Amino acid sequence: MVHNRYRSALPSGENTVVEQEIGWLGAAGVEVVPMLRDSDDIPTLPLLDKAMLPIDPIWAPSAQRELAGLIRRHRPDVVHLHNPYPLISPWIVRTAHRLGVPVVQTAHNYRHVCANGLFFRDGRICHDCVGRKLATPALVHRCYRGSATQSAVLAAALAVHRRTWLQVDRYVAPTPAMAAHLRRFGVAAQRITVKPNAVDDPGEPPSDPGQGVLFGGRLTAEKGLSLLLAAWPAELGQLRVAGDGELRARVESHSGVDYLGRLDRDGMRSAIRASAFVVVPSVLEDVHPTLIIEALANGRPVLGTDLGGIADLIGPAGWVVPADVDALRAGLRVAGAQAAGLRAVARERYLASHTPQRCVQGLIEVYRSARRAA
Numbered sequence: 497m498v499h500n501r502y503r504s505a506l507p508s509g510e511n512t513v514v515e516q517e518i519g520w521l522g523a524a525g526v527e528v529v530p531m532l533r534d535s536d537d538i539p540t541l542p543l544l545d546k547a548m549l550p551i552d553p554i555w556a557p558s559a560q561r562e563l564a565g566l567i568r569r570h571r572p573d574v575v576h577l578h579n580p581y582p583l584i585s586p587w588i589v590r591t592a593h594r595l596g597v598p599v600v601q602t603a604h605n606y607r608h609v610c611a612n613g614l615f616f617r618d619g620r621i622c623h624d625c626v627g628r629k630l631a632t633p634a635l636v637h638r639c640y641r642g643s644a645t646q647s648a649v650l651a652a653a654l655a656v657h658r659r660t661w662l663q664v665d666r667y668v669a670p671t672p673a674m675a676a677h678l679r680r681f682g683v684a685a686q687r688i689t690v691k692p693n694a695v696d697d698p699g700e701p702p703s704d705p706g707q708g709v710l711f712g713g714r715l716t717a718e719k720g721l722s723l724l725l726a727a728w729p730a731e732l733g734q735l736r737v738a739g740d741g742e743l744r745a746r747v748e749s750h751s752g753v754d755y756l757g758r759l760d761r762d763g764m765r766s767a768i769r770a771s772a773f774v775v776v777p778s779v780l781e782d783v784h785p786t787l788i789i790e791a792l793a794n795g796r797p798v799l800g801t802d803l804g805g806i807a808d809l810i811g812p813a814g815w816v817v818p819a820d821v822d823a824l825r826a827g828l829r830v831a832g833a834q835a836a837g838l839r840a841v842a843r844e845r846y847l848a849s850h851t852p853q854r855c856v857q858g859l860i861e862v863y864r865s866a867r868r869a870a
Contacts, residue, residue, distance in 0.1 A: 497514065497517070497518055497521075497528050497529070497530050497531065497532075497576050497578075498531045498532075498563070498575060498576065498577045498578065498580070498584060498588060499511075499514045499530075499531075499532055499533075499577075499578040499579055499584075500532075500533045500534075500535065500578075500579045500580060500581055500582065500583050500584045501514075501532060501533065501534045501535060501536070501579075502535055502579070503535045503536055504536055509604075509693075509784070509785075509786040510578060510579055510604045510605075512786065513578070513602070513604070513693050513786075514532075514578050516694070516695075516696070516852070516855075517855065517859065518530055520694075520852045520855060520856050521856060521859065524856045524860075526856075526860070527570075529566055529570050529572060531559075531562060531563060531566055531584075533559065533583040533584055535582065535583070538582075538583075545558065549582070550645075550649055551649075552582050552583050552584075552585055553580075553581050553582050553585055553649050553650055553652075553653040554585060554587070554649070554652060554653045554656050554657075555585055555587050556580075556583060556584050556585035556587060556588075559583060559584045559585060559587075559588060560585075560587060560588065560591045563575070563588050563591050563592065564591055564595060567591075567592065567595045567597055568595070572597060573597075573863060573867055574597065574598050574599070574600055574863045574866050574867060575588070575592040575597050575598070575599045575600070576599075576600045576601075576602070576859075576863070577589070577599060577600070577601040577602075577664075578601070578602050578604065579604065579607075581607065581650070581653075582649075585653070585657075586653070586657040586660045586661060587657070587660070589601075589660050589661075589663055589664055590660060590663075593663065596870075597870075598665040598666070598866040598867060598869065598870035599663075599664050599665050599666075599866070600664070600665065600666045600667070600668060600862055600863065600866050601661075601664045601666075601667055601668070602667075602668040602670070603667055603668065603669055603670070603674050603677075603678055603783075604670070604783060604784070605783055606677065606781075606783075607654075608654070608658075608661050608678075608681055609625055609626050609631070609654065609681060610622075610625055610626075610631075610634075610639075611625065611631055611634035611639040611640045611647055611650040611651060611654065612634075612639045612640055614718065614780055614781075615780065615781050616718050616779075616780035616781070617637055617639055618637070619717055621779075621780060621781060621803075625651075625654075626680075629655060629658075630651060630652075630654075630655050631650075631651040631654050631655070632651070634647050634650065634651045634654075635647050635648055635651055661681070661683075662681075662682055662683065664683075664687070665687065665866040665869055665870060666687055666688075666689065666862050666865055666866040666869070667683055667687055667688045667689070668689055668691050668858075668859075668862055669688050669689065669690050669691070670690075670691065670692055670693050670783060670784035670805060671690065671692065671783065671784055671804075671805030671808040671809060672690055672805070672808050673781075673783075673804055673805040673807075673808055674690075674783055674784075674805055675688045675690050689858070689861070689862050689865070691855070691858035691859070691862065692784070692789070692809065692849050692850055692854075692855075693784055693786065693789060693850070693855070694789070694850045694851055694852050694854060694855035695786065695789050695790055695793050695850060695852075696793075696852060697793060697846075697851055697852070698765055698793050698794055700795075700843075701769065701794050701795025701796070701839060701843055702769055702795075704769075705772055705835070705836040705839060706769060706770055706771045706772045706773075706796065706835075707770070707771070707772055708732070708733055708734065708735075708736055708770070708771050708772060709732060709735055709736065709771060709772065709773060709774070709775055709828065709831075709832070710736045710737075710738065710767055710768060710770075710771040710773075710774050710775070711724060711735065711736070711737050711738070711739075711774075711775050711776075711777070712737075712738040712739055712759070712764055712767065712768075712774070712787050713738075713739045713776075713785070713787055714739055714740070714741040715737070715739050715740055715741030715742065715743040715744050715747055716741045716742055716743060717742075717743070717779070718778065718779060718780040719741075719777070719778055719779075719780075719782075720776075720777030720778045720779045720801065720819065721737075721743050721746075721747070721777070722743065722746075723777050723779055723819060723820075723821065723824060724775060724777040724824065725746070725747075725750060725752075725753070726821050727777075727821045727822075727824040727825040727828065728752055728825075728828070729825055729828055729829055729832075730752065731829075732828060732829075732832050734752060734753065734754040735752055735753050735754065736753075736754050736756055736767060736770075736771060737753050737754070737755050737756065738756040738757065738758070738759045738763075738764060738767055739758060739759075740757070740758040764790065765790070765794060768790060768791055768794045768796055769794050769796070771796060772796070772832070772835040772836065773791075773796055773797045773798065773799060773814070773831050773832075773835040773838075774787060774788070774790075774791040774796055774797075774798050774799070775798070775799045775800070775828065775831075776788055776798060776799070776800040776801070776806060777799075777800070777801055777819065777824055778800070778801055778803055778804065778806060778819070779801065779803070779819045780803065780804070781803045781804035782803060782804040782805065782806055783804055783805050784805050784809065785800075785806065785809070788800065788806070788809045788810060789809065789846065789850045791842065792809075792813055792842045792843065792845050792846035792850060793843070793846040793850065794842075794843075795839040795840070795842050795843040796835075796839065796842055797810075797813050797814040797815075797831070797834075797835050797838035797839070797841070797842045798810050798813065798814035798815075798842070799814055799815045799816075799817070799824075799827050799828065799831040800814065800815075800816055800817075801816070801817060801818065801819040801824070802816045802817065802818055802819070803819060811845055812838075812841055812845070813838055813841045813842040813844075813845045814831070814838065814842070815827050815830060815831050815834075
């Protein structure tokens with residue numbers, strides 16, 4: 497299991513997915529050998545490793561040596577890649593194939609073609625680099641961490657590794673929307689399996705239907721917080737907001753918001769159960785917001801925007817509206833009136849698609865498929 501952990505300053509659902517899958521697979525009797533790099537370690541790397549940082553997204557020689565050593569030592573059935581940037585590089589697909597091991601990748605974002613992986617910049621959805629041999633718009637707009645140099649490195653990595661990504665033996669797409677993106681990129685449909693992410697079962701939801709509305713996650717523009725504050729109907733009372741980010745000051749000063757701060761897993765579960773429904777107002781093509789399946793697990797329906805994989809996840813357990821003020825305001829009012837009637841639907845949707853058992857079963861099927869193909 498190969499993953500470059502994101503910086504702790506930017507809480508990442510991908511990090512959580514990897515940690516959980518390692519644990520769940522191990523509990524199911526699968527031997528998992530983690531190969532993890534951590535972006536938090538970059539400032540303390542030895543000078544030689546720091547000198548290699550500009551080429552790591554393209555090649556990352558130390559990561560290739562580490563993977564080769566692990567493969568020779570453990571002879572794994574499959575390499576499962578999550579995020580390769582910036583310290584691992586997609587080159588590990590080539591390294592694994594050279595040593596006779598198939599590769600599975602979970603597509604958590606759009607970084608096969610987009611430098612920042614979000615299809616979002618300057619407050620809007622952006623597909624400017626799709627279909628280009630070189631992602632020059634990423635250079636112009638400094639799409640990776642606001643740095644021209646780092647954006648140039650990522651653009652080069654995207655160009656070098658377009659063929660690498662097409663050599664991955666099997667892809668895991670968390671939603672049908674991500675599967676469609678991979679097909680547009682050029683991945684054959686038979687190499688893609690739709691397998692939603694999962695969360696631990698919190699147990700049966702309380703009989704109390706809860707009160708009020710919860711937003712949880714990064715307090716940033718792309719997550720739709722500004723849209724939500726503009727659309728919030730005063731008659732619904734106080735909006736509960738949990739999380740941290742660049743818009744925190746605005747949240748704290750808003751008279752219609754009850755700011756809960758940054759919550760741990762237990763705190764978020766309690767906040768979800770205390771609420772009547774959860775709102776996910778993303779204004780980007782969100783791949784797989786974890787908050788949605790947390791809400792379903794706790795028997796709470798979800799109101800979301802019709803972007804990315806949000807509609808795929810919500811299904812009949814909530815409501816989907818366009819990402820504009822009037823539509824969201826109307827949706828909030830409808831959800832406020834109907835939420836109590838969808839609690840059982842939400843819980844059933846979790847049990848059908850998002851339990852750890854379903855996740856492990858899906859992963860093992862993908863691994864076996866990759867082995868057969870190899």
